[in-house]
Structure formats: structure tokens, C-alpha cells
Amino acid sequence: MQSLKVPAPSPSQVDLPFLELRDVSKSYRTAKGNYTVLQGVNLSVKSGEFVSIIGHSGCGKTTLLNLVAGFIRPSHGLVSLENRRITEPGPDRMVVFQNYSLLPWLTAYENVYLGVKSVYRPRSETEKRRARQIAEDYLELVGLADAAHKKPKQLSGGMKQRVAIARALAMHPQILLLDEPFGALDPITREELQDQLLDIWQRTKVTVLMITHDVDEAIYLSNRIVMMTNGPGATIGEILTIPLPYPRNRVMLTEDPQFFTFRNQCLSFLYERFALDVDYD
Amino acid sequence: MKTVRPYLEIDHVDKVFRTERGAYPVLKNIHIEIDQGEFIAVIGHSGCGKSTLLNIVAGLERASAGGIILEGKEVNQPGPDRMVVFQNHSLLPWLTVRQNIALGVNRVFRHYSPQKRKAIVDEHLALVHLTAAADKYPHQLSGGMRQRVGIARALALQPKILLLDEPFGALDALTRGRLQEQLMQICNTHRITALMITHDVDEALLLADRIVMLTNGPEAQIGRILPVELPRPRQRMAVVNHPNYYRLRGEIVEFLNEQKKLKKQRELNRIAIAISRGNIEKINLGLGFIPLTDAGPLIVAKEKQLFQKYGLEVELQRLSSWKSLAEHIVSGELDGAMMLAGMPLAVSVQSNQLITTALTLSRNGNAITLSNQFNRPNSSPTDQLRNYVLTAKEKPIFGIVHPASMHNFLLRKWLIKIGIQPDVDVELVVIPPPQMVANLASGNILGFCVGEPWNTRAVLDDVGFIVATDVDLYDGHMEKVLGVRHSWAQQYPYTHLALIRSLLEACAWCQKSANREELVDILSRPEYLNMNPKYVRPSLCNPLWLTKEKTQYLPRFHHFLLRNKPCLLEHEWVLEQLIHCGIIDCKDSQGLLKQVVRDDIFDEAIALLDPNILEPEVQVSNQAPETIH
Numbered sequence: 001m002q003s004l005k006v007p008a009p010s011p012s013q014v015d016l017p018f019l020e021l022r023d024v025s026k027s028y029r030t031a032k033g034n035y036t037v038l039q040g041v042n043l044s045v046k047s048g049e050f051v052s053i054i055g056h057s058g059c060g061k062t063t064l065l066n067l068v069a070g071f072i073r074p075s076h077g078l079v080s081l082e083n084r085r086i087t088e089p090g091p092d093r094m095v096v097f098q099n100y101s102l103l104p105w106l107t108a109y110e111n112v113y114l115g116v117k118s119v120y121r122p123r124s125e126t127e128k129r130r131a132r133q134i135a136e137d138y139l140e141l142v143g144l145a146d147a148a149h150k151k152p153k154q155l156s157g158g159m160k161q162r163v164a165i166a167r168a169l170a171m172h173p174q175i176l177l178l179d180e181p182f183g184a185l186d187p188i189t190r191e192e193l194q195d196q197l198l199d200i201w202q203r204t205k206v207t208v209l210m211i212t213h214d215v216d217e218a219i220y221l222s223n224r225i226v227m228m229t230n231g232p233g234a235t236i237g238e239i240l241t242i243p244l245p246y247p248r249n250r251v252m253l254t255e256d257p258q259f260f261t262f263r264n265q266c267l268s269f270l271y272e273r274f275a276l277d278v279d280y281d
Numbered sequence: 282m283k284t285v286r287p288y289l290e291i292d293h294v295d296k297v298f299r300t301e302r303g304a305y306p307v308l309k310n311i312h313i314e315i316d317q318g319e320f321i322a323v324i325g326h327s328g329c330g331k332s333t334l335l336n337i338v339a340g341l342e343r344a345s346a347g348g349i350i351l352e353g354k355e356v357n358q359p360g361p362d363r364m365v366v367f368q369n370h371s372l373l374p375w376l377t378v379r380q381n382i383a384l385g386v387n388r389v390f391r392h393y394s395p396q397k398r399k400a401i402v403d404e405h406l407a408l409v410h411l412t413a414a415a416d417k418y419p420h421q422l423s424g425g426m427r428q429r430v431g432i433a434r435a436l437a438l439q440p441k442i443l444l445l446d447e448p449f450g451a452l453d454a455l456t457r458g459r460l461q462e463q464l465m466q467i468c469n470t471h472r473i474t475a476l477m478i479t480h481d482v483d484e485a486l487l488l489a490d491r492i493v494m495l496t497n498g499p500e501a502q503i504g505r506i507l508p509v510e511l512p513r514p515r516q517r518m519a520v521v522n523h524p525n526y527y528r529l530r531g532e533i534v535e536f537l538n539e540q541k542k543l544k545k546q547r548e549l550n551r552i553a554i555a556i557s558r559g560n561i562e563k564i565n566l567g568l569g570f571i572p573l574t575d576a577g578p579l580i581v582a583k584e585k586q587l588f589q590k591y592g593l594e595v596e597l598q599r600l601s602s603w604k605s606l607a608e609h610i611v612s613g614e615l616d617g618a619m620m621l622a623g624m625p626l627a628v629s630v631q632s633n634q635l636i637t638t639a640l641t642l643s644r645n646g647n648a649i650t651l652s653n654q655f656n657r658p659n660s661s662p663t664d665q666l667r668n669y670v671l672t673a674k675e676k677p678i679f680g681i682v683h684p685a686s687m688h689n690f691l692l693r694k695w696l697i698k699i700g701i702q703p704d705v706d707v708e709l710v711v712i713p714p715p716q717m718v719a720n721l722a723s724g725n726i727l728g729f730c731v732g733e734p735w736n737t738r739a740v741l742d743d744v745g746f747i748v749a750t751d752v753d754l755y756d757g758h759m760e761k762v763l764g765v766r767h768s769w770a771q772q773y774p775y776t777h778l779a780l781i782r783s784l785l786e787a788c789a790w791c792q793k794s795a796n797r798e799e800l801v802d803i804l805s806r807p808e809y810l811n812m813n814p815k816y817v818r819p820s821l822c823n824p825l826w827l828t829k830e831k832t833q834y835l836p837r838f839h840h841f842l843l844r845n846k847p848c849l850l851e852h853e854w855v856l857e858q859l860i861h862c863g864i865i866d867c868k869d870s871q872g873l874l875k876q877v878v879r880d881d882i883f884d885e886a887i888a889l890l891d892p893n894i895l896e897p898e899v900q901v902s903n904q905a906p907e908t909i910h
């Protein structure tokens with residue numbers, strides 16, 4: 001699977017900030033005046049890092065992700081990838097949403113191929129063959145080679161999300177943006193997909209920025225957990241580094257004394273220091 | 282004799298669905314007694330029949346056998362005394378919040394005045410903090426708010442029991458957390474009896490008095506019932522910081538993982554067939570171990586192909602708690618396991634499944650570690666600890682790994698020696714070894730008695746210091762033993778002999794100081810202890826770090842080859858301790874010891890063993906245990 005190979009970053013690249021948010025704010029004009037969602041957000045993500053963003057509803061997590069994806073622009077500050085300002089969406093930053101967003105009339109393979117085609121624009125027969133190969137390889141990477149010719153409605157939620165991940169990865173993004181990717185899945189499928197994502201991340205060395213509500217998911221997967229304060233004017237409250245080595249194993253993680261400390265630190269942030277008033281929603 | 286009937290009794294319920302392909306048994310022999318005001322959580326994987334059980338209690342389905350008794354009367358129809366809150370809230374979309382709640386109230390309390398009925402609706406709107414949203418329609422509400430309407434609607438009918446079917450399952454983790462706290466407050470204030478179906482472990486622990494764990498279907502049964510001994514009123518952060526929390530959580534997670542594993546195995550339809558080779562009746566064995574330094578003999582026998590040498594094919598299974606390990610032996614899922622010294626006796630009495638031990642795997646290897654707060658320079662640690670304990674407002678807690686462990690007995694002896702009464706002045710709580718250091722670091726416990734590498738881990742992580750080792754307290758005591766079912770030993774006598782021989786050779790390997798560095802490397806691997814070797818090395822290779830500054834050479838700290846023959850007198854002493862501490866009750870001590878402790882099998886095993894393998898120590902015959910100083 002030569003297409004999966006990503007050039008190893010040179011030493012100088014490793015130290016340079018890869019994704020950077022510098023003093024980023026975002027406000028919207030509403031009928032009642034200006035509404036500030038994010039305020040003064042500073043974050044550097046290294047190449048190949050797995051970073052999770054956690055916070056209550058309305059804390060601007062999705063806004064932050066949309067800024068990186070280039071769907072929206074900051075009202076103030078700079079969002080850049082490899083020192084290039086992000087101004088619009090691009091295949092170097094692929095988003096996977098909770099609701100899969102696959103085209104229902106296309107098969108799993110066709111959904112992935114569509115993405116590949118849009119990036120590589122194959123013309124010659126050789127190029128087309130190569131593009132088809134890439135789509136197949138990525139379906140295989142997520143363990144769906146056998147279901148390649150099924151339509152989304154024939155697939156389970158977990159399988160659909162794997163197609164969406166394959167589609168995103170097949171476009172060789174520099175950064176994978178995940179917006180609560182497993183939120184809609186049952187616990188067992190969720191755990192399986194977390195394991196698979198971790199495995200894919202280690203094999204492809206893609207940088208991941210993931211939004212989640214789930215403390216255990218964040219600890220299990222991430223290098224760092226970014227905890228957001230509550231909106232309006234949400235910002236980064238604390239960043240927790242999880243220094244546990246990879247590959248990680250779910251059972252062994254819960255046997256590590258540090259696990260309880262990390263877990264309680266996250267819970268304390270979310271339920272004590274930045275607890276949300278129950279009546280908020 | 283129980284004179285008071287339970288408030289709600291789920292009385293030996295079976296449920297069989299008739300399908301086109303024949304009868305499908307969902308639930309088998311489910312029996313739960315619930316007291317008034319009690320909160321019961323039922324946890325299990327999808328498809329295990331949890332919701333079917335709830336529907337039967339609600340009267341939405343009939344049990345195939347057994348039944349539901351509420352306040353002494355059988356119920357088999359739906360009624361306002363049992364209200365259900367479903368995951369999908371099921372509010373009527375064309376009615377406002379107030380109208381949705383009033384619908385049931387107006388029907389059930391028909392005989393009340395309109396004012397009184399309105400008062401009930403208002404009261405319950407306020408209860409779930411939705412007064413301000415009373416005139417909104419469901420589509421104008423968030424998921425969390427809609428679920429609160431569902432709860433208010435159910436409670437407004439003043440049911441005798443509230444039935445919750447994964448009420449928060451569709452909400453994101455953080456919204457779920459907030460609603461759990463709110464539900465907990467309501468249940469506390471109004472002493473509501475509730476039965477909740479969930480697959481969220483933290484939710485069950487926060488809310489429930491008892492957690493009923495269901496096995497996988499078909500024929501789902503009650504696997505375990507876990508009492509949640511966390512003080513009330515509960516508060517999420519106080520709950521997760523409680524020293525018992527991660528032990529309880531670990532028990533449920535482990536149960537669910539086991540069920541998941543079983544399901545996969547069943548799907549693969551893998552039938553383990555006992556293959557015999559020569560006179561060995563069964564060659565493929567499953568042995569259980571706990572990731573601890575003294576699991577060395579089992580791990581080495583595997584890694585050094587010693588099992589193969591004696592004709593065995595062994596799969597090692599790593600378990601995180603002694604309780605779960607015992608269950609695996611009793612149920613027959615494992616052929617044998619390393620056990621704590623007191624477990625063969627304790628498990629035999631407690632489970633009605635007789636356990637046999639014919640090999641002692643190790644001696645010593647434990648220490649008592651205290652929090653660093655008792656290591657100030659001016660006075661002795663024991664004085665500092667005593668002063669603290671005797672003036673503490675709440676009873677301080679010490680950690681042990683299992684009631685039937687030497688750790689329990691050693692810690693008790695040591696505490697008494699320094700003038701602290703166990704159970705009176707301090708409480709001894711069971712905490713799995715991996716959680717000891719975290720609990721010590723967060724100040725939940727003052728200290729613990731545990732095997733390696735956990736004492737070293739506490740010292741090197743700057744959390745605690747070693748105040749005593751078993752070399753000081755009871756040098757040469759029996760620590761880990763090989764335990765198998767008595768019936769298993771009878772069924773597979775030659776397999777048992779081969780197992781003893783291979784493990785004994787592994788013990789000899791572990792004992793040699795020339796092998797200790799390699800032992801450190803093997804044990805540290807991810808599949809075994811999964812730990813940095815720096816934590817594993819000190820107790821095996823010396824010196825042991827007592828504090829971050831002070832070391833001690835303890836060449837006798839781990840014995841793997843010393844009096845490996847089971848000693849009746851030692852087990853008798855252990856039995857006395859078990860009875861004395863109130864862990865078990867035993868009428869026929871001698872009869873029990875005779876069946877559990879099988880030194881005769883050990884003798885048979887070594888009779889044909891190459892004597893060069895063993896150092897002379899092992900042939901020392903029955904020797905009285907050294908007394909505790």
C-alpha cells in the first residue's frame with residue numbers, strides 16, 4: 001500500500017508549529033448585538049499530534065473546528081497551517097462529522113472514490129487506476145473491503161463512520177478534523193472505532209484534532225486534551241498532557257495509577273470549575 | 282428469617298419469545314428484591330434483555346415464568362404506580378411542556394379539583410427547573426430539556442416506582458452528567474424507588490444503591506449484584522475521589538469486558554476440546570495471573586517453554602482483580618491460577634467449589650507503604666502515624682488487596698504493634714493493586730500493604746515510603762500458591778502433576794540471581810506488568826528503595842524456591858486468621874484443610890523430577906511456620 005506512505009517529517013519540521021491559532025476570536029452579529037463565541041484562543045499543534053477538545057455544549061468547540069477547516073474566518077487573530085493562513089476549506093484539512101454525511105445513492109467505495117477523484121483529478125487510464133487503488137486501499141485500512149459495494153443504508157452506524165474516515169484519509173489530508181465522530185454510536189461499536197482510529201493514526205502519522213464530550217475517549221486517544229471554558233467568549237481553560245506511551249491498550253490504561261489522576265482532573269474541570277448551570281440547555 | 286416483604290419483588294422471572302425459528306429465551310431466573318426508596322441500576326451489553334426486564338416490571342410485557350410483586354400484590358398490567366421514562370422521551374409534539382405533563386395528571390387525579398391538579402403540574406415543572414419553558418413545544422427544547430419533561434411527567438403521577446430505560450442514553454456525555462446530578466437530587470429529596478437500565482458505568486455508580494449486572498443473552502441471568510457503598514448524599518467529584526470508586530468501577534468494567542469477550546468467543550463458536558497427550562489427560566490449559574512481580578513463575582514457565590517441556594499448552598490470562606480471578610476458577614473458565622495464600626481456603630468455603638493447592642509459588646515480597654506526610658524528620662513515622670490516626674475526625678483508611686491475603690494479616694499485626702486498632706481506629710478497604718498508588722497520591726488512604734512493584738512505584742513516584750517489609754514482620758511466609766478446582770485435580774491428575782513440575786522448574790529459574798535481570802525484562806513487558814523496568818528491578822535485584830534517599834539490601838525479599846511444598850501448619854494458621862477476622866466461618870477445619878492442602882500431590886510431582894533442577898531447600902519436609910515477631 002504505497003499510497004499510504006506519508007513522508008516522515010524532517011527534524012526541522014517537527015519543532016515548527018504545524019497548526020497554529022494565535023489570539024483567535026470569533027463573534028457573530030445578531031439582532032441583540034455582537035455575540036462572541038471564542039475569545040483569545042492560542043493553540044499550537046505539532047505535526048502528527050493527536051489533540052482532543054472537550055467542553056460543554058455552547059463552548060465554541062465546533063466553531064474552533066470550523067475555523068481550522070476554513071468554513072469560517074476568525075474575527076480577530078490568525079489560524080495557520082504550516083505558516084500559511086487558512087482562509088478557505090481545502091483537501092489538506094478533512095472533516096468527519098457525527099452524522100457521517102455520505103451520499104446515500106453511492107456505494108461505500110464510490111463515496112470514497114469521489115473524494116479521491118476531487119483531489120487527484122485523474123485523467124489518464126493509469127491515473128484512474130491509481131485513484132481506484134487508493135480508494136480500495138483506504139476501505140481496506142478501515143476494514144471495509146468486503147462492504148465496498150454496499151450503499152450507506154445497508155451499513156451500520158459504525159460502518160458508515162468508517163467509510164467517512166476512509167474518505168477523509170484517502171484525500172491525504174495533513175490534518176484530520178473529527179467533530180464528535182463516535183457520539184452517535186453504541187458503546188461497544190464506539191470502543192471498536194476508537195481502537196481502529198488509534199491504529200490508523202499510528203500507521204499514517206496524520207495529525208488529528210478531535211472534538212468530544214467523552215472524557216475517557218479523550219484520555220484514551222490523545223497526546224493532549226484541550227479543555228474549553230464556557231461560552232460566551234469561551235477560551236482554552238487548561239491543556240492536559242497525557243504522557244502515556246502508545247500503542248495504548250484500554251484495559252492496561254485503566255490499570256495505570258496516572259489514569260485516575262487524569263480522569264479526575266478532567267472531571268473536576270468540567271463538573272466543578274467550569275460546571276454548567278443545569279438550566280442552561 | 283425475613284419477615285418484611287420487599288417493596289418490589291422481581292420473582293424468578295423467565296422470558297421466552299416465540300419466533301418463527303422457535304423459542305428464543307431472553308431472560309432466565311431473574312430475581313431482585315427492591316426496598317422502598319432504593320435505587321437499582323441494571324447494567325449489561327446491548328441485547329442482553331435489560332429493556333425486556335423493565336417492560337415486564339412496567340406491565341408492558343408478561344413474564345413467561347415468575348412474576349412481579351409490588352407491595353405484596355402481583356402486577357401484570359401497566360399502571361400509574363409504575364411510570365416509565367424512555368430514552369426517546371416520547372412527548373406529544375403538538376402539546377406544550379405543561380400540557381404534556383397535565384395529560385396524565387388530569388386522567389389519574391380525575392377526582393382532584395382543577396386547582397389541585399394545576400398545583401401538581403406546577404410543582405413538577407419546578408422540580409425539573411422547567412417553569413420558564415412551560416409553554417414551549419418539544420421541538421423548541423434541547424434533548425436534555427425534553428428528557429427532563431419526561432421525568433416530570435412520570436413523577437407527577439406519584440408512582441410507587443420510577444422505571445428508567447436508558448433515560449440519558451441519547452444525550453452527549455456532559456449533558457448526561459448534569460441530568461444525572463439532577464435526577465439524583467430529586468430521588469434523594471423525595472425518596473423515590475427506582476429501577477434504571479443503563480450501560481453507563483459512571484451513571485450507575487453515581488445513582489444506584491445496588492448495581493445488577495446481567496450476563497449476555499440468550500438466557501441472560503444476573504451475573505453479579507454490586508452494592509455501592511458510597512456515602513449519600515453523593516456529589517460527583519466526591520464520589521470519583523472516594524477510595525472505593527475506582528475499585529467498584531473496575532469491577533463493573535471488568536464484568537462487562539468479560540461478557541464482551543465471551544460473546545466474541547461464542548460468535549467464533551470456538552469449542553475448546555481437551556486434547557490428551559500420553560498420560561496427560563488435558564494439555565491445553567488456561568491459567569490466570571495478576572500483574573505482580575510474584576507472577577514470575579507462571580510467566581517464566583510460559584516464556585521459557587517449561588510448560589511445553591512437560592507436555593502442556595498454556596494460555597495465560599491476565600486479570601486485574603483477585604475477586605475476578607477467583608470467579609474464573611470457580612466457574613471453570615480457567616483451569617488454574619496463582620492465588621493469594623488465603624484464597625484456596627476462603628474460596629472453598631465461600632463458593633461451595635472446593636479448591637486444591639499442591640504448590641507454593643513464592644514467599645515474602647510484600648511491604649507496608651505510608652504516605653510521605655508521615656516521613657517528617659523529627660519523629661518516627663510510626664509516632665507520626667499514630668498521632669494522626671488517634672486525632673483524626675473521620676476514620677482513616679488503609680488499602681489491602683483482598684480480605685484473604687497475607688497483606689491483610691500483616692497490616693493488622695503491624696498496626697496493632699504500633700498501637701493502632703484495625704477496624705476501630707482505621708478502616709481496611711480492598712483496593713486493586715494498580716489503584717493503590719493513585720489513591721495514596723490523592724490522599725484517599727494513609728497507606729497500604731501490597732506486593733511489588735507497587736511499593737517501589739509509590740517510592741519512586743515520590744508518593745510514599747516503605748515503613749516495613751515482610752522480612753521484618755513475618756519472614757518467609759507463604760505468599761502465592763497454585764490453586765485449581767478440587768474436581769479438576771481429580772479429573773486430570775497427570776495434568777496437575779505436569780503443571781506442578783513445570784511451575785516448580787520456573788520457580789527455580791526465578792530464584793537464581795543470575796536470572797533476575799532477565800526476569801525484570803520479561804515481567805516488564807506490556808502483556809505482563811506493562812511497566813517501566815525501573816519499578817520492577819529494585820525488589821528482584823536489590824537494593825530496595827525504602828524512601829527516595831534510603832535503600833536497603835534484602836536478598837530474601839522474593840523467594841521463589843523455598844519450602845514450595847504446601848505446609849499444613851501454615852495453612853492452618855491462615856485459616857485461623859480468616860476465621861478470626863470474620864472472613865469465613867468453618868466448622869470442620871481439619872476436614873477442610875485435608876481437602877484443600879495437598880502436600881501428597883506435591884510429593885508425587887517431585888518424585889519424578891530431575892533433582893538437579895531444584896536446590897536442596899525444596900526437599901525440606903513440613904516445617905512449622907516461623908512465628909510473627
